[in-house]
Amino acid sequence: xxxxxxxxxxxxxxxxxxxxxxxxxxxxxxxxxxxxxxxxxxxxxxxxxxxxxxxxxxxxxxxxxxxxxxxxxxxxxxxxxxxxxxxxxxxxxxxxxxxxxxxxxxxxxxxxxx
Amino acid sequence: xxxxxxxxxxxxxxxxxxxxxxxxxxxxxxxxxxxxxxxxxxxxxxxxxxxxxxxxxxxxxxxxxxxxxxxxxxxxxxxxxxxxxxxxxxxxxxxxxxxxxxxxxxxxxxxxxxxx
Numbered sequence: 346x347x348x349x350x351x352x353x354x355x356x357x358x359x360x361x362x363x364x365x366x367x368x369x370x371x372x373x374x375x376x377x378x379x380x381x382x383x384x385x386x387x388x389x390x391x392x393x394x395x396x397x398x399x400x401x402x403x404x405x406x407x408x409x410x411x412x413x414x415x416x417x418x419x420x421x422x423x424x425x426x427x428x429x430x431x432x433x434x435x436x437x438x439x440x441x442x443x444x445x446x447x448x449x450x451x452x453x454x455x456x457x458x459x
Numbered sequence: 460x461x462x463x464x465x466x467x468x469x470x471x472x473x474x475x476x477x478x479x480x481x482x483x484x485x486x487x488x489x490x491x492x493x494x495x496x497x498x499x500x501x502x503x504x505x506x507x508x509x510x511x512x513x514x515x516x517x518x519x520x521x522x523x524x525x526x527x528x529x530x531x532x533x534x535x536x537x538x539x540x541x542x543x544x545x546x547x548x549x550x551x552x553x554x555x556x557x558x559x560x561x562x563x564x565x566x567x568x569x570x571x572x573x574x575x
Contacts, residue, residue: 347503378562388550390562403562433502442561444492444554450504 348372349438349451357457363424366454370417370438376400377419378439378448379411383432394419395442426458461486461553465566472541473574479526480536480569482551490556493527493534494563499547507549510534512556538571546573 348371358364370377379391390403394413405411408426413419423430433453439446462485472478484493495507510518510527517525522542526535538545551566 347505376561380563387567388563388565390564393561401559401562435504437504437563439561442558444556444561447506447509448563449506450496452501452503455502 347449347451349374349436349449351434351436351451351454353454354452355455355457357459358426359459360426360428362426362458363422364426364456366421366423366434366436366456368419368421368436368438368451370419370436371449374438374440374449375417376439376442376446377413377417378437379405379419379421380435380437380450381432382435382453383429385429386432388435391421393442400442423456428458431456431458461488461491461555461564463551463553463564463566465551465569467569468567469570469572471572471574472538474541474543476541477537477539478541478571480538480549480551480571482534482536482566484532484534484551484553486532486553486555488555488557492554492556493525494552494554495523495525495534495536496550496552496565497545497547498550498568499544504550508536541573543573543575546571 350369391405393401436451437448548568552563
């Protein structure tokens with residue numbers, strides 16, 4: 346158990362819908378990262394937050410957004426869902442963005458868009 | 460942009476034997492980190508080992524060790540005394556040293572099968 350929690354574990358929804366994925370980082374960790382794992386794209390970085398502020402963006406679609414709240418939990422919002430958005434979404438956390446701080450991954454949320 | 464390449468989609472090894480997984484990467488940076496993550500059937504991503512590019516000594520964690528060749532941009536993982544619990548997807552990952560670029564860039568993975 347990495348100490349990073351993600352809810353829900355599984356999510357099944359229809360095209361065009363909107364969903365919210367939730368992540369609670371390890372106790373004391375200020376930095377949160379979101380990654381997407383899909384069959385065709387592999388593991389890709391989406392976005393990073395540090396202490397409530399957006400710090401870096403990767404290949405995140407405009408239909409996707411995220412935020413980190415004052416209690417440091419983070420939410421990833423996916424809207425106007427398409428079949429291709431079906432994937433495993435990971436949240437990872439680290440104490441700070443320093444390179445010496447390891448990123449610990451949560452168990453992931455499996456999203457299925459029908 | 461950095462890229463990570465794992466050229467072995469699948470590997471298999473007899474239980475108790477040794478196996479080496481390959482990884483190459485491309486970067487223009489001189490300081491960076493490299494990682495091997497394991498993803499068992501549970502899908503959890505588990506850190507196996509990390510290597511700082513400025514360190515010449517290869518990292519070792521129990522039965523896991525790396526062969527880091529900076530000039531060749533190669534970072535292979537050796538698993539000794541393979542166990543059934545080692546069966547998983549293994550991902551090689553790169554992380555820049557610099558601030559503002561803390562994301563992990565992953566390879567496509569190698570699926571390791573352990574033969575009893």
